[in-house]
Amino acid sequence: MQFCDLNRQYEAYRDEIDEAVRSVISSSSFINGKEIELLETGLAQYCGAKHAIVCSSGTDALLLAMMAYGLQPGDEVICPAFSFFASASMVSFLNGIPVFVDVSPTNFTIDVDKIEEKITLRTKGIIAVSLFGQCPDFEAINELAEKYGLWVIEDGAQSFGATYFGQKSCTLTEVSTTSFFPAKPLGCYGDGGAVFTSNDELAHLIKQLRSHGQAQRYYHQRIGLNARMDTLQAAILRVKLKHFDQELIIRQTAAEAYTKLLSDWVMTPLVNDGCISSWAQYTIIVKDREKLRVDLASKNIPTAVHYPIPLPAQEAFSHLAHPDEVFKVAGLLSDTVLSLPMHGLITLVEVETVAKAIIESLED
Numbered sequence: 001m002q003f004c005d006l007n008r009q010y011e012a013y014r015d016e017i018d019e020a021v022r023s024v025i026s027s028s029s030f031i032n033g034k035e036i037e038l039l040e041t042g043l044a045q046y047c048g049a050k051h052a053i054v055c056s057s058g059t060d061a062l063l064l065a066m067m068a069y070g071l072q073p074g075d076e077v078i079c080p081a082f083s084f085f086a087s088a089s090m091v092s093f094l095n096g097i098p099v100f101v102d103v104s105p106t107n108f109t110i111d112v113d114k115i116e117e118k119i120t121l122r123t124k125g126i127i128a129v130s131l132f133g134q135c136p137d138f139e140a141i142n143e144l145a146e147k148y149g150l151w152v153i154e155d156g157a158q159s160f161g162a163t164y165f166g167q168k169s170c171t172l173t174e175v176s177t178t179s180f181f182p183a184k185p186l187g188c189y190g191d192g193g194a195v196f197t198s199n200d201e202l203a204h205l206i207k208q209l210r211s212h213g214q215a216q217r218y219y220h221q222r223i224g225l226n227a228r229m230d231t232l233q234a235a236i237l238r239v240k241l242k243h244f245d246q247e248l249i250i251r252q253t254a255a256e257a258y259t260k261l262l263s264d265w266v267m268t269p270l271v272n273d274g275c276i277s278s279w280a281q282y283t284i285i286v287k288d289r290e291k292l293r294v295d296l297a298s299k300n301i302p303t304a305v306h307y308p309i310p311l312p313a314q315e316a317f318s319h320l321a322h323p324d325e326v327f328k329v330a331g332l333l334s335d336t337v338l339s340l341p342m343h344g345l346i347t348l349v350e351v352e353t354v355a356k357a358i359i360e361s362l363e364d
């Protein structure tokens with residue numbers, strides 16, 4: 001069994017993907033071009049955003065978003081204490097200061113009730129991560145941001161396709177980002193990402209920043225990156241986008257089955273009212289994680305720990321540490337979370353096999 005079976009996915013769409021790749025290679029249009037434009041239109045339509053700007057990774061998408069907002073050295077940005085590194089590292093990369101806030105023990109996303117106490121005169125924005133596929137309470141986050149004049153970026157790297165009260169992830173804040181890393185709900189065959197916005201001015205700026213700050217070829221209005229998406233990746237994503245909703249249904253069915261089979265045995269993920277997760281990960285909480293991992297591995301069932309260290313405890317952020325600060329929930333989650341096999345073509349037989357092996361290990 002694989003944790004995220006990308007081979008199975010390739011086998012399912014092989015003819016379409018091969019044709020898409022062949023078509024890009026034979027056109028010799030490897031940078032920009034029709035495929036990029038069509039993908040951007042398709043992604044924007046899918047989410048309901050006015051603009052989708054595809055780029056080189058989810059990390060660069062966050063960087064572009066904060067560059068567009070004009071983040072300056074010393075500016076503070078509120079970030080969750082429990083997420084992938086990039087959710088906070090790009091703030092530091094721009095010489096800003098990530099200010100960590102603990103997360104909710106039930107859905108693992110930023111604890112909205114703890115944000116306000118961290119806002120200072122230097123706070124410029126909030127990065128709210130839709131972790132494992134589920135959105136945090138964006139109504140409350142956006143309200144708070146408005147009160148203090150802050151921007152909010154949804155880091156939707158794991159939540160493309162999720163919804164929050166009927167509205168798609170990546171349209172819940174003025175600027176949102178996602179990742180198309182291969183194992184993400186919608187993944188390409190390398191690195192890729194996108195920024196979403198319905199603000200024309202920001203979209204224009206982000207497009208310039210993505211390509212050396214160019215207004216037109218060789219005329220540079222500002223300092224930018226080379227953060228374009230490869231055209232080959234766009235062609236592959238266009239094929240996968242066609243099948244994406246079907247894969248989301250499979251993920252949802254698998255998640256429901258996991259919950260039904262396991263909720264008497266371990267803490268299973270809770271989905272908030274009004275939310276539909278894209279189930280990038282199905283993550284349980286178990287006390288004796290190492291024993292369970294070893295038992296499952298002995299039956300060829302792979303698992304993963306997302307994430308073993310809270311962000312404030314990362315060595316790279318040690319200069320930010322405040323000795324008296326405790327991120328209790330993030331610490332607890334780091335010690336106990338375990339992600340189970342989950343992908344867009346997982347079968348119910350596989351889910352039952354994993355659940356049975358977990359129960360056997362816990363009964364042991």
Ligand SMILES: Cc1ncc(COP(=O)(O)O)c(C=O)c1O
Nearest residue numbers: 057058059084086087157179181
């Ligand atoms: C929450 C989150 N943010 C940002 C990223 C960065 O995306 P990428 O790997 O495409 O740079 C990831 C990817 O793992 C992620 O999970």
